[in-house]
Amino acid sequence: MTTRREFIQTLGATGAALAGLSACGGGGKGSGGGGTSGQPPTPLPAAPILVVVNIDGGYDWLNVMPPNAGANLSVYQAKRATLGITDPALLTDLGSGAALNKDLTGLDQLHGLGRVAWIPGIGMPNPNLSHFTSIDLWGQGAAVPAGTGWLGRFADAAFNPAGDVLRGLTVTSDLPVMLKGSTRSFVSITGAGGYVFPAYLLSGSAVPDAATLEAGWGAALNAPSPDAATQAAAQAGKLFFDAQNNTAFGAGGSLTARTPSVPYPGDAAYPVTRLNGAALSSSLSGQFKLIAQMIAAGLPAQVYFSRLGGWDTHSNQAVDHPNLQRTLGGSIKAFYDDLASITTPSGNAQDRVMILAYSEFGRRVQENNGGTDHGTAGLSFCVGKAVKGGLYGAYPDLSNLDANGNMKFTTDFRSLYATVLDRWLGQVTAATDGLLGTSYPRLGFL
Amino acid sequence: MADLTPVSSWTPADVQHFARRAGFGLSPEEASLLQLQAPGTAIDAWIDGSGAAYDPAAFNAALGTADVVAEPLVAANTSTAGSVDVPAVPAPHAFLVEGPDAWRNSLNTAQALCLWRMQFNPYAFQERMALFWHNLFATGFHKVNNAALMLKQIQLFRSLGLGRFDDLLVAVSKDPAMGIWLDSVLNNASGSNIPNENYAREVLELYSLGADNGYNQTDITQLARALSGWSFTFAEADYIANPANPTQKTAADGRFKVYDGSAITPDTRLWSGTARTASYSMHGTGTISLFGQTLDITTTANGWAKGENALRSILSARGVNCAQFLAKRLLLHFVTPAYSAQDLSDVAAMIQAANFDLRAVMKTLLKSRYFFDPANQYALIEGPISWLVRGARALCPSLAVGGAQAPKAFPAWRLLTNNATTLDQAGMKLLDPSGPNGWKEHAAWLNSNTMRYRTKLAAALALGEARSYNGTSYPLFPAAVTTGWFPTAPTSAQGVLDRLLALLQPGPIPASVSAAWLSALWPTAFTWDATSQTKARELAFLILCSPSGQLY
Numbered sequence: 001m002t003t004r005r006e007f008i009q010t011l012g013a014t015g016a017a018l019a020g021l022s023a024c025g026g027g028g029k030g031s032g033g034g035g036t037s038g039q040p041p042t043p044l045p046a047a048p049i050l051v052v053v054n055i056d057g058g059y060d061w062l063n064v065m066p067p068n069a070g071a072n073l074s075v076y077q078a079k080r081a082t083l084g085i086t087d088p089a090l091l092t093d094l095g096s097g098a099a100l101n102k103d104l105t106g107l108d109q110l111h112g113l114g115r116v117a118w119i120p121g122i123g124m125p126n127p128n129l130s131h132f133t134s135i136d137l138w139g140q141g142a143a144v145p146a147g148t149g150w151l152g153r154f155a156d157a158a159f160n161p162a163g164d165v166l167r168g169l170t171v172t173s174d175l176p177v178m179l180k181g182s183t184r185s186f187v188s189i190t191g192a193g194g195y196v197f198p199a200y201l202l203s204g205s206a207v208p209d210a211a212t213l214e215a216g217w218g219a220a221l222n223a224p225s226p227d228a229a230t231q232a233a234a235q236a237g238k239l240f241f242d243a244q245n246n247t248a249f250g251a252g253g254s255l256t257a258r259t260p261s262v263p264y265p266g267d268a269a270y271p272v273t274r275l276n277g278a279a280l281s282s283s284l285s286g287q288f289k290l291i292a293q294m295i296a297a298g299l300p301a302q303v304y305f306s307r308l309g310g311w312d313t314h315s316n317q318a319v320d321h322p323n324l325q326r327t328l329g330g331s332i333k334a335f336y337d338d339l340a341s342i343t344t345p346s347g348n349a350q351d352r353v354m355i356l357a358y359s360e361f362g363r364r365v366q367e368n369n370g371g372t373d374h375g376t377a378g379l380s381f382c383v384g385k386a387v388k389g390g391l392y393g394a395y396p397d398l399s400n401l402d403a404n405g406n407m408k409f410t411t412d413f414r415s416l417y418a419t420v421l422d423r424w425l426g427q428v429t430a431a432t433d434g435l436l437g438t439s440y441p442r443l444g445f446l
Numbered sequence: 447m448a449d450l451t452p453v454s455s456w457t458p459a460d461v462q463h464f465a466r467r468a469g470f471g472l473s474p475e476e477a478s479l480l481q482l483q484a485p486g487t488a489i490d491a492w493i494d495g496s497g498a499a500y501d502p503a504a505f506n507a508a509l510g511t512a513d514v515v516a517e518p519l520v521a522a523n524t525s526t527a528g529s530v531d532v533p534a535v536p537a538p539h540a541f542l543v544e545g546p547d548a549w550r551n552s553l554n555t556a557q558a559l560c561l562w563r564m565q566f567n568p569y570a571f572q573e574r575m576a577l578f579w580h581n582l583f584a585t586g587f588h589k590v591n592n593a594a595l596m597l598k599q600i601q602l603f604r605s606l607g608l609g610r611f612d613d614l615l616v617a618v619s620k621d622p623a624m625g626i627w628l629d630s631v632l633n634n635a636s637g638s639n640i641p642n643e644n645y646a647r648e649v650l651e652l653y654s655l656g657a658d659n660g661y662n663q664t665d666i667t668q669l670a671r672a673l674s675g676w677s678f679t680f681a682e683a684d685y686i687a688n689p690a691n692p693t694q695k696t697a698a699d700g701r702f703k704v705y706d707g708s709a710i711t712p713d714t715r716l717w718s719g720t721a722r723t724a725s726y727s728m729h730g731t732g733t734i735s736l737f738g739q740t741l742d743i744t745t746t747a748n749g750w751a752k753g754e755n756a757l758r759s760i761l762s763a764r765g766v767n768c769a770q771f772l773a774k775r776l777l778l779h780f781v782t783p784a785y786s787a788q789d790l791s792d793v794a795a796m797i798q799a800a801n802f803d804l805r806a807v808m809k810t811l812l813k814s815r816y817f818f819d820p821a822n823q824y825a826l827i828e829g830p831i832s833w834l835v836r837g838a839r840a841l842c843p844s845l846a847v848g849g850a851q852a853p854k855a856f857p858a859w860r861l862l863t864n865n866a867t868t869l870d871q872a873g874m875k876l877l878d879p880s881g882p883n884g885w886k887e888h889a890a891w892l893n894s895n896t897m898r899y900r901t902k903l904a905a906a907l908a909l910g911e912a913r914s915y916n917g918t919s920y921p922l923f924p925a926a927v928t929t930g931w932f933p934t935a936p937t938s939a940q941g942v943l944d945r946l947l948a949l950l951q952p953g954p955i956p957a958s959v960s961a962a963w964l965s966a967l968w969p970t971a972f973t974w975d976a977t978s979q980t981k982a983r984e985l986a987f988l989i990l991c992s993p994s995g996q997l998y
């Protein structure tokens with residue numbers, strides 16, 4: 001267990017400021033961080049939207065943001081003899097001995113604009129290197145597994161259980177633990193069209209099946225039943241019915257059928273190719289497009305969740321990893337650019353959206369034959385116009401690894417959550433600390 | 447505590463509880479017949495698949511017809527090495543919904559075959575256990591990219607799923623699809639090479655002990671050394687070129703091999719698809735330290751493969767932890783999510799006492815008073831695949847009925863899986879879980895999206911939806927309301943409801959809900975005419991979609 005004292009010592013040893021971790025980055029004036037000289041951040045929006053991107057599988061961020069100077073570089077070169085990214089032509093210097101792999105397409109440009117806050121070395125005490133344990137802990141955002149997620153608890157506090165059905169959305173088909181609340185859950189919507197019952201049930205049937213069915217679900221949900229399984233089933237179904245009944249959807253449950261039609265321009269012309277030159281399309285860009293459609297349609301969602309899998313690169317990393325990075329970076333850049341063309345009643349979408357990307361862990365420093373095994377500390381980053389770009393928290397010391405050869409984390413992942421809850425989702429300090437179980441230092445990028 | 451002593455008698459409702467959990471349900475008539483037998487005798491036969499009720503002759507005959515498409519219907523081409531012939535399909539061929547290359551690495555065809563087997567295999571427990579192991583040893587097509595090897599793994603579960611757990615674990619570790627899935631085929635620990643620990647980690651975390659339960663990172667690394675070089679070769683006859691992509695080669699079968707420097711016979715190929723002429727070495731040598739024991743991974747012992755003793759030591763050195771792990775998975779899948787610590791401990795002790803003999807374990811568990819406890823009936827939320835198959839078994843003609851519909855629903859399954867979205871979005875992409883941890887069960891099966899797609903599947907199942915292929919319309923789930931669902935004509939709306947509840951077996955439905963359904967569907971006098979028969983389909987749909995309809 002890393003103690004609070006060790007945590008602070010780690011920060012001190014790397015020269016980071018103790019107070020709020022904010023002095024090492026932000027607005028291009030960072031002392032310990034890279035800083036950027038881009039445009040100044042815009043004020044926090046009145047109606048902020050958070051788009052979470054789950055980089056699923058534990059990504060090798062050490063090859064996304066490799067060291068390019070100092071003591072870390074020689075360790076990196078020794079342990080990444082074949083997979084290491086050291087060619088300066090492939091890298092954008094971030095300062096502070098770190099560089100950005102240009103395969104994270106477009107993020108160098110966003111960084112240059114001062115729109116990206118990087119948090120290298122983010123992690124948790126006592127990681128057990130399991131994807132699934134780590135995913136649970138990142139989702140729950142609490143040291144003791146509670147069965148609910150940090151955003152689910154936020155929904156419990158902020159959303160009206162009787163309404164607000166579309167205020168939290170995932171465009172994945174599952175419901176990640178991160179989004180599970182105890183009274184209000186998130187809706188899963190994977191397509192913009194036909195969010196309804198089978199169409200013919202609503203066409204010409206003399207029997208009002210949908211209403212009958214929904215009434216049955218509502219009755220089951222409201223029945224004084226002690227049976228947990230029935231309750232769980234009823235909640236899931238009721239949420240679907242409530243969502244598909246929402247007036248945000250047009251005829252046939254379709255966003256695209258609304259009048260006037262959803263003005264999403266979509267598919268920004270952004271050239272992203274695989275290593276072999278083939279065009280790159282990805283599920284992530286499709287998810288972003290759907291999110292943009294929903295924002296353009298005026299859905300009242302405050303939080304969206306998306307996911308890009310495939311990062312468990314134990315082998316074939318030299319080919320897979322650049323393609324994954326191009327997908328991730330290219331999709332984010334295209335999404336960010338597209339948002340500028342969406343006007344909403346609460347302002348321009350690009351002003352309102354912040355993207356938060358995270359993964360359950362990073363990979364081991366020492367490569368294996370062609371890949372990297374499970375590691376610890378990760379790299380999270382936030383993208384948005386209100387973000388003060390730069391590096392936050394200390395880059396891990398690659399010569400000071402744990403007994404398994406893994407990095408020691410420098411920023412607790414709940415510091416990121418606390419910052420986002422306070423300064424983006426508008427929770428008061430005490431509420432944020434309550435949602436996370438205790439108080440974590442805030443980061444200075446917002 | 448979990449009372450694991452066997453029940454001495456059972457009611458038809460008990461029989462149906464058993465059949466829902468240990469198979470895909472029974473009709474009320476079948477349940478009443480089975481109830482006449484003593485539970486011990488009946489359950490033994492059910493689990494063993496022995497006796498007249500489980501005669502596979504008709505099932506195998508149907509499997510062998512070209513309509514169903516035998517698996518995998520390919521043969522080596524005698525003149526072009528590496529190519530295969532797929533027989534021409536004789537016309538007319540009303541039920542084949544794909545062209546002659548249907549089996550060439552099609553996930554959807556493989557899924558349809560699995561679903562068809564679940565619907566019609568008289569030995570339902572075999573399919574239920576295969577589904578259980580598929581979730582536990584979850585292996586995904588999206589990385590294996592080989593339908594034949596995926597089906598081979600499922601067949602492994604059918605054939606060894608009731609053996610000893612250590613034998614099953616070893617067999618899975620030698621399975622080609624698993625070898626590709628978790629990088630065993632690339633695990634090179636010869637000399638100073640660092641082993642690829644992907645498979646070893648998941649063996650301990652997901653397949654035998656559970657996270658933080660009796661091992662550490664050193665054990666993972668050491669086990670990875672023991673399993674290095676475990677890969678497979680395949681014969682020319684099993685070499686399949688993908689017609690859609692000539693550079694893409696797959697294999698229909700694979701033989702386990704430890705790459706330890708021994709010569710490989712010239713007629714075999716490495717998985718990489720490259721013919722080998724020289725010996726190949728990936729297996730580490732020497733000794734390892736695992737769970738505090740020193741094991742020699744260079745030599746074979748007891749006829750075991752090199753390194754296999756390390757895999758087997760999981761049970762010998764960590765039997766308590768392994769029994770606990772298995773007990774959790776079995777309780778969550780077969781009994782209840784609400785087991786107590788004492789229940790878990792009791793079942794784990796039983797597993798150890800049975801020496802990890804899965805047949806004995808399952809017999810004890812599924813005969814027990816604990817299993818039949820009324821509190822555990824309808825205590826689980828059912829997964830979408832078994833929920834769908836159970837509905838198909840309840841509502842669709844059996845293999846022995848409906849010659850005009852022979853081969854009975856394979857085209858339906860094929861058309862359903864061809865529209866892959868529905869099954870995937872319902873939450874269980876058969877043969878293709880997203881990760882090695884499989885699908886979470888019980889409450890995790892349901893969210894707003896999976897419920898949305900269950901309503902689509904329920905409509906296909908109950909409302910007689912048809913889908914066209916090449917100009918022919920096929921009923922997705924061929925069902926006859928008058929003869930199949932209601933051999934005796936109902937005389938009231940309540941009679942329709944009662945019969946459908948007996949067929950579909952949802953959990954308890956609040957009286958106010960079913961009353962509302964009946965008054966909406968039959969607001970006036972009841973007549974068993976065509977209109978009422980259509981409404982009976984709609985009522986079946988309502989039951990299948992209801993919260994109670996997700997329980998089992």
